[in-house]
Structure formats: C-alpha cells, structure tokens
Amino acid sequence: MLSPFDLPAGILLLVTDQLSSPADFVLYRAVFDHLKAAKSDKVTKAIVLSVSPDRARWAAVAAKSNIQLDQKLTTGAFTFVDVISPKSEPDLRPAFDTVVSELGKSGGADVLVVVDDLATLEWTGTPVLDLTCFCRALAAACRKANATLLIRQHVLTPSTTEPILEDLFRTLHHMCTYHMEVLPLSSGRSGAVSGQVALHIGPGTVRAGVKLYPRSSAIHYKLADTGALFFERGTASGVL
Amino acid sequence: MSFIREPRRAQQPFLVLQSSVAQSSLGILRQLLEDSSSHSLLFCLLHPSLLSVNASRVEAFDLLDNVPGYNDNYEEPRHLILSAVKTAPDETLDFVIDSVDTLASDIGSIPQTYEFLCELVSLVRSRPNPSRLVLHILSPSPLLPLLCQTRFSPSLTHTISHPPALLRHLATEYLTLPPPLSPEAKFWGIFLPVSERMHESERLIFGSEGEGAGDDDEMLIEVIVRGDGGDGLRRRCVDRTLQGWSLTRGLGPLPDMVSLRPLFSRTVAEPSAADPTQNVSFNLNLTASQQKSRAQVPLPYMHEGDPGKPQKNPVASAAIFYDPDSADDLDDDDPDEDLDI
Numbered sequence: 063m064l065s066p067f068d069l070p071a072g073i074l075l076l077v078t079d080q081l082s083s084p085a086d087f088v089l090y091r092a093v094f095d096h097l098k099a100a101k102s103d104k105v106t107k108a109i110v111l112s113v114s115p116d117r118a119r120w121a122a123v124a125a126k127s128n129i130q131l132d133q134k135l136t137t138g139a140f141t142f143v144d145v146i147s148p149k150s151e152p153d154l155r156p157a158f159d160t161v162v163s164e165l166g167k168s169g170g171a172d173v174l175v176v177v178d179d180l181a182t183l184e185w186t187g188t189p190v191l192d193l194t195c196f197c198r199a200l201a202a203a204c205r206k207a208n209a210t211l212l213i214r215q216h217v218l219t220p221s222t223t224e225p226i227l228e229d230l231f232r233t234l235h236h237m238c239t240y241h242m243e244v245l246p247l248s249s250g251r252s253g254a255v256s257g258q259v260a261l262h263i264g265p266g267t268v269r270a271g272v273k274l275y276p277r278s279s280a281i282h283y284k285l286a287d288t289g290a291l292f293f294e295r296g297t298a299s300g301v302l
Numbered sequence: 303m304s305f306i307r308e309p310r311r312a313q314q315p316f317l318v319l320q321s322s323v324a325q326s327s328l329g330i331l332r333q334l335l336e337d338s339s340s341h342s343l344l345f346c347l348l349h350p351s352l353l354s355v356n357a358s359r360v361e362a363f364d365l366l367d368n369v370p371g372y373n374d375n376y377e378e379p380r381h382l383i384l385s386a387v388k389t390a391p392d393e394t395l396d397f398v399i400d401s402v403d404t405l406a407s408d409i410g411s412i413p414q415t416y417e418f419l420c421e422l423v424s425l426v427r428s429r430p431n432p433s434r435l436v437l438h439i440l441s442p443s444p445l446l447p448l449l450c451q452t453r454f455s456p457s458l459t460h461t462i463s464h465p466p467a468l469l470r471h472l473a474t475e476y477l478t479l480p481p482p483l484s485p486e487a488k489f490w491g492i493f494l495p496v497s498e499r500m501h502e503s504e505r506l507i508f509g510s511e512g513e514g515a516g517d518d519d520e521m522l523i524e525v526i527v528r529g530d531g532g533d534g535l536r537r538r539c540v541d542r543t544l545q546g547w548s549l550t551r552g553l554g555p556l557p558d559m560v561s562l563r564p565l566f567s568r569t570v571a572e573p574s575a576a577d578p579t580q581n582v583s584f585n586l587n588l589t590a591s592q593q594k595s596r597a598q599v600p601l602p603y604m605h606e607g608d609p610g611k612p613q614k615n616p617v618a619s620a621a622i623f624y625d626p627d628s629a630d631d632l633d634d635d636d637p638d639e640d641l642d643i
Contacts (some may be wrong), residue, residue, distance in 0.1 A: 158372055191407055192371075198348070198404075199372035206367070224501065225508035232323050236440055237348060243514055262515030263560055265326030266351045270519065276513040277458075 063074070063210060064092050065176075066281070067261055067294050068272055071172065074201050075212045076238035076264070078231070080219045083257035085244040087283070087290040089176055090120075092212055094127045094289075096174045097139060105171040108134075109141045109164050110250060111157055113182045117142050122259040126288055145183075161200060165207040175200070175208035180230060181216040190229045213238075219246075228299060236262040240272070245280065256285045259292070305459050305525075306553075307333050309395060311432035313529060316423055319438045320446065320462045324503035325516040327463040328352070329549055330523070331483040335360050343391065343434075345383055347408070348361065348401035370408055371538045379408055387425050389438045397426055403443050412444050416454075423455055439486050442500060457529030462528040463547075464497055464522040465560040467506045467513075473565050474497065480544070480556050493544070498522070519549045520559050 063069045079085035093108045100106040110120070122143070124131040134140035141164050145157045160173060177200070180193050197213065215234055218226040235241060243260040258280040263269065275281055278292040283290045304310075304343065305317055319327040328349060335342055335355045344362045346352055353362050363386060370376050387397055397403060406415040418438070426435045439446055441462075450460060472478045478492045496502050506512055529542045546559040557566045 074508065098547040155372065176441070194407065195369050195371055197369065199624055201350075202367035220510075223504055223509045223511070225512075227323060227504060227508060232440075236321075236326075239351075241515065248510070260514050263518050265321065265516070265518075266328030266349050267518075268332075268351060277513065278513060 063096070064088070065095065065137045067242070070272070071210050072205070072208045072240035072268065073210055073238050074204070074237060074264075075210070075216045075242060076234050077202055077212060077242045077244065078217045079244040080212065080217055080246060082219065082246040082251070083244045085214055085242075086116065087284070087285060088124050088214070088244060088259075089178055089214060090127075090241065091289055092174065093140075093176060096172070097134060098127075099172075100139070104203065105139075105169070106140075107139050107164075107168050107171045107173045109143065109161055109173065110127060110176045110178065111143045111145050111161065112178050112181065113145045115144045117140065134253055135290065145177075154192065158196060158203070162203050165203060165209060168207065168209075173204075173207060175204055175209055175211045177211070177213045179214045179216055181228070184230045185230065190233070193230055197234060201229050205292055236265060238262055243277070243280075249280075255282045256290070257284050258295070305461075306330075306337055309434060313435045314457050314527070315432065315434050316429050316447075316457065317434060317436045317459045318449055318461070319436065320460065321438065321440050321461070322500060322503060323440070324500070325463040325465040325488075325521050327438065327461065327521075329521070330461065330463070330517070330547060331398070331436070333552065334396070334436065335398065338396055340396060342384060342396040342398055343606065344398045344400065345386070345392060346400050347379070351398055358390055368408075372462075376552045380403055383422065384418075384425070387422065392430045394431045394432045395420075397433065398438075399436050399643075402437045402445060402449075406445055415445060416448050419449065420454060447521075452528070458526070460526040460528075462493075462497075462524040464524060465503060465507055465516045466520055466522055466559060468493075468518075469495060469522065469562060470557075471502075471506055480562070483566065485509045490542070494622075495624040513638055515597045517561060522549050522556075523547045564605070587592075607632050 063071055064075075069075065077085050078089050079088075089110075093110065095108050096108050121131040135142065141160075143157050143160050143226055147152065165173060165175075177197075179283055180197070184190060184193060201211055203209075213234060217228070217231060219228050241262045241264055243259050245260060245263070247257060249254060258277075258278045259275065259282075260280040261273075261275045263272070265273055279295065281292050283297055285290050305314065309317075317329055320328040322424045327336070328351070332352060332355055332375070335344065335352065338359065340359075340361045344352060344360050345360055347365045347368075350366055353364060357516075365379060367373055368377055368379065368382075383399070390397075402415075402419075406412060409418065423435050426433050437449065439449070448454060450458060452458075471479050472480075472489075472492060472559060476492050476496075478484050478489055481489050508514065521541055523545045525543050525545060528539075544556065546554050546556045546562070547555060548559065551558070556562055
C-alpha cells in the first residue's frame with residue numbers, strides 16, 4: 063500500500079503533516095492507488111470521512127489520475143462521508159455507523175478507510191475523549207473487517223526546538239501501527255523539493271520487514287500535476 | 303530481567319510497566335507474555351498487536367470494540383475483569399491490563415478506577431497460589447502516583463522505559479557518562495531530574511534534532527523494586543537500577559547496547575599539551591656542553607648577593623627613612639609640652 067512504502071494492509075496508519083507540508087497528496091495517492099488495484103478477482107473499496115469535505119476537489123484530482131470518481135460513487139467503490147452532521151454539535155456516531163454499514167456491505171472486498179482530519183474538531187472544542195473513543199471504535203471495526211485505516215492529523219509547527227504534542231496526537235500515536243510524517247525541509251522552502259516524508263513503526267508493532275525512514279534518512283518528494291514524485295535524499299533520480 | 307524470567311510472585315505480586323510517548327514499554331509486555339512460564343489472562347483494551355502473542359499460554363479478552371457510546375452491547379469493563387479474575391483457576395497466573403489509561407477513561411473517574419484497582423490487587427494477593435497483577439500505563443497519568451504509593455501495594459516492581467537518546471544527551475550536555483564510567487551517585491543525581499522532566503525526552507525524540515520516534519529495538523529500563531527484591535535477604539528498601547533491553551537480546555547491561563557503544567568505546571585519555579619542539583625542521587635541543595655554558599651566564603637585573611663580601615647592613619632591622627619636603631613643618635619639640643594637665 064502507498065508506494066514507494068511497502069506498507070501492509072489492515073494497519074492503522076497515522077499520517078501527520080504541518081501547515082507548510084500538507085499531506086493531501088498522501089491521502090489522494092493512497093485512495094487512488096487502492097481503487098486502481100481492483101481486478102476481476104479482487105474488489106477494492108475506499109471510504110473517506112472528511113471534516114471539511116471538498117468532494118469537487120477529490121473528483122478533480124482523481125480525474126488527473128484517470129479515475130472517474132462519480133462512477134466509483136455510483137458503484138459503491140468510493141464512499142464520501144461528511145463527519146459533521148447538520149446538527150449544531152458534531153456527533154461522530156452517525157459517521158461511525160455509516161462506516162460500519164459500508165464495511166458490512168463490502169463482503170470480501172479490500173477496504174481502505176481514510177479519516178481527514180480530527181485535529182480541526184479538537185481545535186474547535188470537541189473533547190479529546192470523544193475523539194479518542196471514535197478512533198478506538200473505528201479502529202476496532204476496521205480490524206474486524208481487515209480494513210486499512212488511515213488517519214490524517216495536523217500538528218502545529220513549533221517556533222522553538224520544543225515540539226508541540228497535543229493530546230489527540232499522543233493518543234493516536236499510542237494506537238497506531240505505523241506513523242508517517244510529512245515534514246517541511248529542515249533547510250527551508252525550496253522550489254524544487256516540496257518536502258520530506260519519514261516513516262516510523264508504531265509502539266508495540268512487531269517489525270515485519272517494512273523499510274522504515276527515520277527523519278535523518280527521510281525521502282524527499284516533489285509535487286507534480288499527476289501526484290507526488292519521491293526520491294532519496296541527495297539524489298535527483300530523474301526528478302529534479 | 304528477573305521479573306520476566308524469574309518472577310517472584312509471592313514477594314512481588316504487582317508490576318507496573320510505564321511507557322511514554324517518547325519510548326514505549328509494549329515490547330517488554332510482549333516479552334513478558336511470550337516468555338512467562340505460567341499462564342496469563344490478558345485484558346486487551348487498546349493494543350491489538352498483543353492478541354497475537356503466544357496463544358497457548360495467554361487467554362486474551364478482546365475488549366477493543368467495547369467502547370462506550372459506540373457499542374450497543376457495551377459491557378462495563380470492571381465487571382468483566384472482576385468476573386474473569388474471580389472465576390480464574392487457582393493456579394499461578396499473571397493478570398495483565400494492557401492500558402490502564404483506557405480503562406480509566408471508560409470508567410470516567412480516577413477515584414473509581416483507583417478503587418477498582420485496589421479491589422483487583424487484593425483479589426490477586428488473596429489467591430491460593432502466588433499470582434501477579436501487571437498494569438501497563440502511559441505517562442503522564444493521574445493514576446500513576448496513586449499506584450506507586452505503599453498504600454496501594456507495599457511491594458512494587460516499577461519499570462520506566464527511556465529512549466537511549468537520553469543517555470547520549472546526558473553525555474553531551476552534562477558531560478556525564480552512564481555507570482560504570484561515572485560514579486553512581488553523580489549519575490543518578492543528574493539522570494533522575496532530567497528523566498522526570500518528560501518534555502526533555504519528548505524534545506530529544508520529536509524536536510528539531512530528533513528522529514521522530516523512539517527506538518523500537520533497544521531501550522533503557524529503569525527498574526524500581528520496593529520490598530523484597532529477591533536476593534535471599536528480607537529487605538525493606540527501594541532498589542533502583544538502570545538496565546538495557548533489546549528486542550532481540552532481551553535484558554543486558556548498558557555497554558551491550560548497540561546505540562550506546564559510542565559512549566562506552568570512548569578512551570579516557572589525559573589531554574596532553576602539544577609539544578612545540580616536535581615536528582620542526584630545525585633542532586631546538588641543547589647538548590650537554592651547551593647547557594652547562596648556558597647555566598653559567600649571569601642573568602641581568604638579578605641581585606645575586608656574593609656570600610663572601612661583607613654586607614653593608616648585616617642586621618636587617620626595620621626602619622623608616624623619611625625625607626621631608628618644603629611643605630612639611632617638622633618640629634622636634636614635644637607638641638604637648640605646653641599642656642598643663
């Protein structure tokens with residue numbers, strides 16, 4: 063899952079990003095690669111839960127990857143869920159029920175569930191305990207269906223050397239199987255390189271042969287119209 | 303690690319494994335479940351990776367989907383755990399809760415969670431065969447100081463995991479190497495305050511110079527044993543040690559840790575001043591005759607008294623020689639002569 067990283071299916075992947083290095087491309091790549099992997103004997107399905115939904119943008123980016131998202135919506139291969147219900151207070155239970163029912167309808171399909179993003183709810187006053195319970199329930203439901211869960215979490219860029227670790231990040235970090243960090247370049251902004259990506263194993267996860275990328279050997283990425291291009295630090299690999 | 307391979311459950315029926323966001327103890331918990339010679343009851347509330355451990359010796363209670371508000375068949379975890387403990391067979395058992403913080407958040411009250419854990423540890427202690435309660439907790443937690451008090455359990459084995467980067471930080475910033483390279487008293491005097499400041503470890507891992515994750519293969523274990531430590535003597539004291547732990551090698555001394563080898567391979571060499579007479583293209587040394595001639599040269603401005611000549615003032619007595627100038631009015635008469643007292 064998610065080339066060039068050889069991540070297995072059925073995991074809880076926590077993707078953190080910062081204001082200067084958004085991880086939108088990771089979400090798009092994960093979903094579109096997952097949908098493209100469908101074959102005659104293998105059905106794939108993607109469910110996206112979004113706090114600030116922008117379905118039109120998803121459709122536009124999918125079109126650049128030759129995926130007709132409306133068609134996928136019609137066939138049920140792609141489901142877009144608005145996490146915030148029309149009620150005044152955000153209630154996450156309806157979104158959870160929608161995911162559970164979609165997982166129940168998937169049969170033996172390979173399902174990817176993407177949550178984008180809960181930090182906005184945390185910053186607008188939703189108690190961290192509610193968000194934690196939602197994530198636990200979602201992770202348990204995905205584990206029962208052997209589905210992959212990808213949670214995107216914004217982290218604040220510290221102005222000093224002290225990191226800003228918020229409560230929801232601490233909880234998600236403790237639960238995750240793998241943690242992917244999308245970071246800005248430590249040397250500052252660059253026109254040629256958009257940022258860097260590090261991959262860590264989560265606490266308690268047994269090493270299973272997945273190649274990890276600590277920050278000191280994070281791989282660089284460059285955003286292009288068709289998606290992100292990855293290359294090792296210090297090499298151009300035909301990208302630059 | 304004696305509390306894994308040779309647990310003395312009768313003397314140490316309570317074990318706390320403390321993790322932090324900088325370094326997790328789940329690897330130790332996994333090894334404890336895999337290597338334990340007795341059976342374990344695992345109450346899994348948060349970490350599904352533990353469910354795949356050594357199924358023959360571990361009876362796992364899968365409470366991962368037992369989330370309040372999201373499970374129509376939600377069951378109060380206290381009742382479930384107490385019922386399982388009370389109906390467990392009488393043999394020696396380890397009762398493991400993989401996330402006490404999750405249990406506390408489900409119960410919704412720290413005092414009620416504390417009362418439940420008190421009841422649980424009493425049940426475990428009262429079993430006919432020595433058994434043990436193992437709790438894994440993520441710090442900071444308001445439960446942690448309560449569980450470490452003697453009121454909760456007189457005897458306690460408390461392990462705290464630290465990232466190896468902490469010792470490298472102490473060696474660099476505080477110039478203090480780990481024992482045996484430094485005296486123990488000096489090391490602990492610096493290590494304890496720094497390790498208790500969690501933001502220090504978090505900055506080392508997640509700060510601008512950190513790698514972004516704790517080491518998943520090696521970690522430091524600070525083991526605090528209160529009560530009978532198991533060395534054959536009945537001791538009532540608190541013993542604190544710092545050990546290394548590796549995923550592949552298990553427990554070991556600190557010098558065996560791969561991540562700490564640069565610290566222990568440093569040779570303690572006395573800094574010697576550079577000798578300027580070495581490595582020059584001309585000779586700066588003196589021969590014996592040259593040194594003798596040089597010693598005979600009288601040095602200028604050095605008052606070398608010839609002991610053979612008589613001294614002008616053989617008796618060195620203190621005296622003040624004062625030459626008055628024109629402004630002085632020196633009068634040898636007694637100024638108080640005209641006083642009629």
